[in-house]
Amino acid sequence: MALAVRGSRLITVDGTRYRWVVSPDAAGLAVVAGWADGDGARMVTWREHGTIVAPGEVAALIRRAREHGWNPRERGPQHTFRRDAAGCRRL
Numbered sequence: 001m002a003l004a005v006r007g008s009r010l011i012t013v014d015g016t017r018y019r020w021v022v023s024p025d026a027a028g029l030a031v032v033a034g035w036a037d038g039d040g041a042r043m044v045t046w047r048e049h050g051t052i053v054a055p056g057e058v059a060a061l062i063r064r065a066r067e068h069g070w071n072p073r074e075r076g077p078q079h080t081f082r083r084d085a086a087g088c089r090r091l
Helices: 055-067
Strands: 009-013 016-025 028-035 043-047 079-084 087-090
Touching: 009 055, 016 055, 028 055, 043 055, 055 079
Parallel strands: 043 079
Antiparallel strands: 009 016, 016 028, 028 043, 079 087
16 A cells, blocks of 8 residues: 655665655654655554654665565555564564
8 A cells, every 4th residue: 555645755775766754653653665756565664762763764674674574565464563672672
């Protein structure tokens, strides 16, 4: 499912354009990313409240998700991860 244009930002990582947004929740901050040029699976990485989420961090999260099997161009369920002091793990 594509992210809405309104409220999201564009980022290019390794030649692919993505849309991303930070969505706060009681459990933390959800960094949500998806392929900007079509419909596909989303990636959600949960961060702790108080974390600053800058474009460089988003690019690193996208690369990490790709390493763990996320393909933004394929339809399917969203890929969910949690990043904390111990690293990034798939949920």
